[in-house]
Amino acid sequence: MLKLSLPIPLFLIVFLLKQICCNELTFELPDNAKECFHEKLKIGSKYTLEFQVVTGGNYDVDVELKSPSGKILFQVQKKQYDQIERTADEDGVYQFCFSNEFSTYTHKVIYIDWRVDGDPEHEISSANPRVAEGALTMIESKVGNIHRNLESCIDYQTHHRLREATGRARAEDLQERVQIWSIGQFILIIIVAIGTVLLLRSFFTDRRTPSSMTWHR
Amino acid sequence: MYTQFKILLIICFLQLIPVSHTLYFHISETERKCFIEEMPDDTLVIGKYKVELFDEKTNGYLPSTPGIGMHVEVKDPDDKIVLSKLYTNEGRFTFTSHTPGEHVICLYSNSTAWFGGQKLRVHLDIDIGEHAIDYERVGAQEKLTELQLRVRQLLDQVEQITKEQNYQRYREERFRATSESTNSRVLWWSLAQLIVLVIAGFWQMRHLKGFFEAKKLV
Numbered sequence: 001m002l003k004l005s006l007p008i009p010l011f012l013i014v015f016l017l018k019q020i021c022c023n024e025l026t027f028e029l030p031d032n033a034k035e036c037f038h039e040k041l042k043i044g045s046k047y048t049l050e051f052q053v054v055t056g057g058n059y060d061v062d063v064e065l066k067s068p069s070g071k072i073l074f075q076v077q078k079k080q081y082d083q084i085e086r087t088a089d090e091d092g093v094y095q096f097c098f099s100n101e102f103s104t105y106t107h108k109v110i111y112i113d114w115r116v117d118g119d120p121e122h123e124i125s126s127a128n129p130r131v132a133e134g135a136l137t138m139i140e141s142k143v144g145n146i147h148r149n150l151e152s153c154i155d156y157q158t159h160h161r162l163r164e165a166t167g168r169a170r171a172e173d174l175q176e177r178v179q180i181w182s183i184g185q186f187i188l189i190i191i192v193a194i195g196t197v198l199l200l201r202s203f204f205t206d207r208r209t210p211s212s213m214t215w216h217r
Numbered sequence: 218m219y220t221q222f223k224i225l226l227i228i229c230f231l232q233l234i235p236v237s238h239t240l241y242f243h244i245s246e247t248e249r250k251c252f253i254e255e256m257p258d259d260t261l262v263i264g265k266y267k268v269e270l271f272d273e274k275t276n277g278y279l280p281s282t283p284g285i286g287m288h289v290e291v292k293d294p295d296d297k298i299v300l301s302k303l304y305t306n307e308g309r310f311t312f313t314s315h316t317p318g319e320h321v322i323c324l325y326s327n328s329t330a331w332f333g334g335q336k337l338r339v340h341l342d343i344d345i346g347e348h349a350i351d352y353e354r355v356g357a358q359e360k361l362t363e364l365q366l367r368v369r370q371l372l373d374q375v376e377q378i379t380k381e382q383n384y385q386r387y388r389e390e391r392f393r394a395t396s397e398s399t400n401s402r403v404l405w406w407s408l409a410q411l412i413v414l415v416i417a418g419f420w421q422m423r424h425l426k427g428f429f430e431a432k433k434l435v
Contacts, residue, residue, distance in 0.1 A: 022348065023239075023240050023341075023342060023343065024343070024345070025240075025252050025254075025341075025343065026252060026253040026254060026255070027250075027251065027252050027253065028251065028253065035242070036242065036243070037240050037241070037242050038240070038241050038242065039239070039240050039241070109253065114240055139364065140363075140364060140367070143364065143367045143368065143371065144367075146371055147367070147370065147371060147374070150371065150374040150375065150378065151374070153378055154374065154377065154378060154381070157378065157381050157382070157385070160385070161255065161381070161384075161385065161388075164385070164388060164389070164392070165255065167392065168388065168391070168392045168395070171392060171395045171396055171399065172395055174399055175395055175398055175399040175402070178399055178402050178403055178406070179402055179406075182402065182403075182406035182407075182409075182410070183406075185410060186406070186409060186410055186413060189410060189413050189414055189417060190413065190417065193417035193418075193420065193421055196421065197421050197424055197425060200425060201428060204428075204429075204432055204434065
């Protein structure tokens with residue numbers, strides 16, 4: 001009995017710790033460009049797509065989610081942040097695309113979080129993994145609770161970091177622009193002052209124009 | 218009972234074989250694709266990729282093509298190159314961040330074409346921080362029970378949260394420094410421009426007065 005009970009927890013560890021496959025990517029989308037990502041999914045698997053525009057222009061992007069048969073499952077124009085949770089109803093390659101084709105010169109930095117819950121035939125619900133053994137199972141369920149809470153804590157932290165990155169990018173951009181424009185205006189004032197004087201001098205120098213003649217009279 | 222044990226063990230290990238559940242995208246041979254990852258310092262990053270070449274004959278992607286290599290280049294927030302290596306068509310790269318901030322991971326193939334080129338399909342999976350830890354291996358190495366392994370996972374998660382909070386404090390400090398610098402720049406440049414305007418006005422008046430007096434117009 002002891003020999004048999006060893007692989008069962010191993011089995012569960014493998015599923016409970018490896019169940020969710022996730023991919024967090026941040027990439028830069030140039031102007032007039034479209035980027036697509038694909039993934040092969042099995043019928044019944046749950047997927048979640050979360051995206052946020054971090055920097056660039058009006059912080060908006062066009063998103064499109066297509067099923068393997070070409071049906072458009074989700075389409076939105078000029079959105080900054082959204083979260084899509086769906087269950088796959090067909091086998092095949094799902095694709096989601098981000099488009100910045102409406103923008104002429106701003107490139108955008110987009111953060112995506114793509115999560116897929118494993119195949120349903122292999123999935124074991126983590127609520128009641130095995131026959132109750134008293135206090136041990138209660139600890140396990142509490143530990144599972146803590147794990148889920150910590151995951152949502154990390155998720156909130158990520159979103160906070162992204163919002164802060166947006167603000168910080170704006171602030172650094174502003175700092176640079178203030179410097180450049182201030183120097184430019186400073187130089188412009190000096191040039192205009194000297195230019196005005198030179199121009200006025202040129203009106204009254206070495207020319208026998210009627211105006212200067214009349215002035216003398 | 219032994220066969221049951223073996224079967225269960227085989228099933229366990231079959232689950233460890235990575236199913237092609239990875240995200241993929243298409244790039245051309247000469248294109249360079251970069252991903253930005255913002256992370257605190259002392260964070261482990263493991264990236265796995267697989268490249269497939271487009272085959273016109275079958276109008277699909279060949280599963281494995283020797284000869285195509287991918288160059289992986291990782292830059293830290295100060296634009297210093299942390300990792301720059303050439304791998305084969307299927308590779309795994311690892312690095313640990315030493316400075317907090319935005320790291321840029323770039324992938325491009327070692328193709329010798331100048332422009333255009335064939336299309337490549339790249340499967341990519343980047344795991345950062347606690348997602349990068351392989352719990353099956355940790356459990357097997359240290360012989361932990363399921364509960365101990367789960368608690369270990371919780372500890373790793375809490376450590377990552379702490380690191381991220383610390384990084385947040387560092388970022389807020391930088392943001393505050395940037396704002397204060399902008400504030401002082403606006404103040405000093407405005408004052409400077411005001412003084413320059415006044416001096417320019419005075420200089421103009423004096424210069425022109427002297428000029429007209431010399432010309433005997435005034």
